[in-house]
Amino acid sequence: MSAVQETLQALRRSIAAIEPAATEAGQRFTCGAPAVDELLGGGFLRAAVHEIFAREAADAGAAAGFTAGLAARAAADGRRVIWVRQGFCVAETGALHAPGLAALGLDPRLLVVVTGPDAACVLQAGAEALRCPALGAVVIEPWGDPRSLDLTASRRLALAAEQSGVPALLLRIAAMPRPSAAATRWSVAAAPSRPLLANTPGHPAFDITLLRHRSGLESRRWRLEWHREHRLFHEPPPLPRPVVPLPAGRPASPGITRLARTG
Amino acid sequence: MANALRIAAVDRLGLSLGLTPGLTLADARARIPHLVAADMDRAADAALLARLADWCDRYTPLVAVEEPDGLVLDITGCAHFFAGEENLRRAVMEGLARSGLTVRGSVAGTPQAAGALARFGRKTLGRHDIVPPGEEEMAVRPLPAAALGVSPEVLLALTRAGLKTVGDLADRPSAPLAARFGADLPARLARILGREDVGISPRRPLPPCLVERRFAEPVAREEDIVAALAGLARRAGGILAERGEGGRRFEAAFFRADGRVTRLAVATGRPTRDAAVVMRLFRERLAALADPLDPGFGFDLLRLAVTVCEPLGESQTSLDGRTVEDEEVAALVDRLGARFGPAAVLRPAFVDTHIPERAVRMVPAASLDDSTTPACGWSAGRLDDPPARPVHLFDPPQPIEALAEVPDGPPLRFRWRRVLHEITRAEGPERIAPEWWRDEAGEEPTRDYYRVEDTAGRRFWVFRRGLFGEAPAPRWFLHGVFA
Numbered sequence: 082m083s084a085v086q087e088t089l090q091a092l093r094r095s096i097a098a099i100e101p102a103a104t105e106a107g108q109r110f111t112c113g114a115p116a117v118d119e120l121l122g123g124g125f126l127r128a129a130v131h132e133i134f135a136r137e138a139a140d141a142g143a144a145a146g147f148t149a150g151l152a153a154r155a156a157a158d159g160r161r162v163i164w165v166r167q168g169f170c171v172a173e174t175g176a177l178h179a180p181g182l183a184a185l186g187l188d189p190r191l192l193v194v195v196t197g198p199d200a201a202c203v204l205q206a207g208a209e210a211l212r213c214p215a216l217g218a219v220v221i222e223p224w225g226d227p228r229s230l231d232l233t234a235s236r237r238l239a240l241a242a243e244q245s246g247v248p249a250l251l252l253r254i255a256a257m258p259r260p261s262a263a264a265t266r267w268s269v270a271a272a273p274s275r276p277l278l279a280n281t282p283g284h285p286a287f288d289i290t291l292l293r294h295r296s297g298l299e300s301r302r303w304r305l306e307w308h309r310e311h312r313l314f315h316e317p318p319p320l321p322r323p324v325v326p327l328p329a330g331r332p333a334s335p336g337i338t339r340l341a342r343t344g
Numbered sequence: 345m346a347n348a349l350r351i352a353a354v355d356r357l358g359l360s361l362g363l364t365p366g367l368t369l370a371d372a373r374a375r376i377p378h379l380v381a382a383d384m385d386r387a388a389d390a391a392l393l394a395r396l397a398d399w400c401d402r403y404t405p406l407v408a409v410e411e412p413d414g415l416v417l418d419i420t421g422c423a424h425f426f427a428g429e430e431n432l433r434r435a436v437m438e439g440l441a442r443s444g445l446t447v448r449g450s451v452a453g454t455p456q457a458a459g460a461l462a463r464f465g466r467k468t469l470g471r472h473d474i475v476p477p478g479e480e481e482m483a484v485r486p487l488p489a490a491a492l493g494v495s496p497e498v499l500l501a502l503t504r505a506g507l508k509t510v511g512d513l514a515d516r517p518s519a520p521l522a523a524r525f526g527a528d529l530p531a532r533l534a535r536i537l538g539r540e541d542v543g544i545s546p547r548r549p550l551p552p553c554l555v556e557r558r559f560a561e562p563v564a565r566e567e568d569i570v571a572a573l574a575g576l577a578r579r580a581g582g583i584l585a586e587r588g589e590g591g592r593r594f595e596a597a598f599f600r601a602d603g604r605v606t607r608l609a610v611a612t613g614r615p616t617r618d619a620a621v622v623m624r625l626f627r628e629r630l631a632a633l634a635d636p637l638d639p640g641f642g643f644d645l646l647r648l649a650v651t652v653c654e655p656l657g658e659s660q661t662s663l664d665g666r667t668v669e670d671e672e673v674a675a676l677v678d679r680l681g682a683r684f685g686p687a688a689v690l691r692p693a694f695v696d697t698h699i700p701e702r703a704v705r706m707v708p709a710a711s712l713d714d715s716t717t718p719a720c721g722w723s724a725g726r727l728d729d730p731p732a733r734p735v736h737l738f739d740p741p742q743p744i745e746a747l748a749e750v751p752d753g754p755p756l757r758f759r760w761r762r763v764l765h766e767i768t769r770a771e772g773p774e775r776i777a778p779e780w781w782r783d784e785a786g787e788e789p790t791r792d793y794y795r796v797e798d799t800a801g802r803r804f805w806v807f808r809r810g811l812f813g814e815a816p817a818p819r820w821f822l823h824g825v826f827a
Contacts, residue, residue: 146827175736179692179704184731189692213676215669273801281771282797285827310727
C-alpha cells in the first residue's frame with residue numbers, strides 16, 4: 082500500500098517539476114467571488130492565457146466589461162494594461178470608452194490601446210506585449226475566428242505569458258471555442274441587473290460559464306456582479322422576483338400614456 | 345500669340361541648330377520638321393530635382409532646391425573631406441553628368457553669387473568655377489543684370505536706364521536704386537556681390553547629431569548593412585553621452601550606389617542613447633516595411649542622424665523599482681510604435697467636456713507622462729451607483745428605431761441592427777446640451793440620454809436628439825453599450 086502511495090508521490094513530484102512553478106499565491110489574481118476563486122485553486126493563474134468568449138456577438142459589451150474587470154484586478158498594483166484590438170472591432174462593437182472603463186475601476190491612465198489592421202498583427206502585437214514582464218495584464222481582442230489564431234498561435238501566447246508572468250486575456254467576440262492552449266475558457270453574457278430605486282438598471286451583472294479548465298474541472302455557471310467600490314466580482318443575492326419580459330404591445334405602466342414612434 | 349505652344353527647354357543639339365527657349369513650337373517645326381518634342385511636366389521635373397537633391401545629400405547635409413532647375417549646396421566645412429573645393433565640385437559635376445544631365449556649377453561665397461555665376465558666368469567670360477574668398481564682386485561684375493533674378497518688368501526698366509551689367513548697378517548708391525526699382529533690388533545686389541550672406545533654406549534641417557559611414561565598395565547584404573548601422577548607433581550614442589543628451593528621433597539614410605536614397609525613421613518615447621534599443625527599433629521598422637529595403641547594386645553610404653535630442657542624465661532607480669518597469673513599458677511602446685506606426689499605439693487623455701464623443705482624446709502612447717493628465721478627471725460619480733458611462737462608445741452614434749413615451753420618456757422598445765430590444769428598466773433623462781461656443785450655427789439639438797436594460801439583461805446608452813414638438817422631429821440613437 083505504502084509502495085503505491087510512494088509511487089503516487091513520486092509521480093506528483095515529477096508532474097510538479099514538469100508543470101511551470103506557478104502554484105504560489107502571488108502567481109494568481111482573484112476575481113473576488115470566493116466560489117469562483119476556490120474552484121480555480123485560489124484564483125486566475127497569472128502566467129497563462131484566459132479566453133473570454135462573448136456568448137453572442139451582442140454580449141460584446143458584457144464580455145469587454147468582464148475582461149476590463151479582470152484586467153483591473155490583475156493590474157491592481159498600478160501596473161499598466163495593454164489592450165490590443167483589431168480595427169474592425171471598433172466599427173462593430175464601438176470604441177473603448179475611457180470614462181466607462183474608469184467607472185469600472187480600470188484606470189485609463191494605465192491603459193495603452195494598440196489597434197492592429199488584421200488579426201495576425203493583433204496576435205503579433207499581443208505576443209510582443211506579453212513578453213514585457215512590467216505589465217499588469219494584456220488584453221488581446223481579435224475579431225471572429227481568424228485563421229491565424231490556431232493552436233500554434235495560442236501556444237505562442239501561452240509561452241510568452243508563462244515566461245513573463247503577465248496574464249493574457251484573450252477576448253473573443255463573434256467567435257466559436259476551438260482547441261487552444263488557454264488555461265481557462267469562459268463564456269460571458271449580460272445578466273439582468275438587480276434594479277435600484279424606481280426600477281433603474283443596477284450594477285453590471287454577468288452570466289459567466291467556465292467552459293474549460295486545463296486541469297479538467299467540470300463546466301460551471303455563475304451569476305456575478307461587479308462591485309465598483311471594492312473593485313471585485315461578487316455573487317449577488319438572487320433576484321427578488323423573477324424577471325418577466327414585458328409583454329409586447331402593451332405600455333410598461335398602467336394608465337394612459339401617449340406613445341410616439343420616432344427615429 | 346498668347347496661346348501658342350512654346351519651347352520651354354532645348355537640349356545641346358537643339359541649341360546648336362538655333363532653337364531657343366521661348367520660340368513657338370510651330371516655328372521650330374517649320375525650321376526642323378523632324379523635331380522631337382515632349383510635353384512639359386513640371387511635377388516630373390520637381391521630382392527629378394528632389395531625387396538629385398537627395399543624391400547631393402552625400403556631400404553635405406545642407407541642400408536647398410531652387411525651382412525649377414537649381415540646387416544649392418552649402419559646403420562650408422565639407423570641402424576638406426573631398427580634398428578641396430575643386431575636387432568636391434568635380435565629384436558633384438561628374439556624378440550628375442554620369443546620369444546624362446548637362447550641369448553647370450560654381451563655388452562662391454554666397455549662394456546668390458554662386459547661382460548667378462553658374463547660370464550666367466560661362467557665356468560672358470569663360471570659366472568662373474571657383475571664386476576665391478572676397479573676390480565675388482570681381483567675378484560677378486561683368487554678369488548681365490538678369491543674373492540678379494529680378495522680375496521681367498524691373499529687368500526691362502533697368503535695361504532702359506542703361507544699367508546692363510551687375511557692375512553698372514554696384515557702383516551706384518542703393519537709396520535711389522531702391523526708390524526707382526523697388527527695395528528688393530539693393531538686397532539682391534548685396535547678396536550677389538558677397539556683401540551680405542543670408543545662407544540657404546535647406547530641405548532638411550541640420551540634425552543636432554550626425555554620423556555616417558562610407559563604403560569603399562557598395563554593400564548589399566542586409567546583415568552587413570544592419571551591422572554598419574549598429575556601429576553608427578554606437579558612435580552616435582558616444583557623441584550624445586558626451587553632451588549629456590539622448591535622442592528622441594533617429595533617422596537612417598541609405599544611399600544607394602545608383603543615387604536612390606531611402607530614409608527610415610524611428611522615434612522613442614524617452615530620450616535614449618543605447619545603441620541596442622535604437623537598433624531593435626530599426627529592426628522592427630525594417631521587418632514591417634511593405635517592400636523590403638532594396639539594395640540594388642548596394643549602398644555606398646550610410647548615415648544616421650539624431651533629429652531630436654533632449655537632455656538625458658544618468659537614470660536613478662526609485663526604491664520600488666517602478667522606474668525600471670516604466671522604462672520597460674516605454675521601450676515596449678516604442679517597439680510597437682516602430683512596427684505598427686505611432687498612430688496605432690495610443691492612450692486615452694482626459695478632455696474636460698460633457699459631450700461623450702469628445703470626452704476622450706487618444707494621444708500617442710509614446711508620451712507616457714502621467715503628469716499631463718489631471719488625476720481627478722476620470723473619477724465618475726458616486727461609487728455605489730452603477731457606472732454612468734458605457735465601456736463601448738459608437739462614434740458616430742448608431743441610429744435606432746425607438747418607441748417612446750412623449751414628451752420625454754425612455755424608450756419602451758427599440759430596434760438596433762435588425763434586433764428588437766424590449767426595455768425592462770430605464771434611467772434618465774440625463775440632458776446634455778451642445779457646447780454653444782462650438783456650435784456656431786446653433787443647430788445642434790439637445791440630447792437626452794437614458795440608461796436602459798433589455799429583457800436579456802443587456803444595458804445600452806441611448807439618446808433622443810432633439811425635443812418633442814420642435815422641428816426637426818427628434819430621432820433616437822444608440823451611443824454606447826454598458827457592461
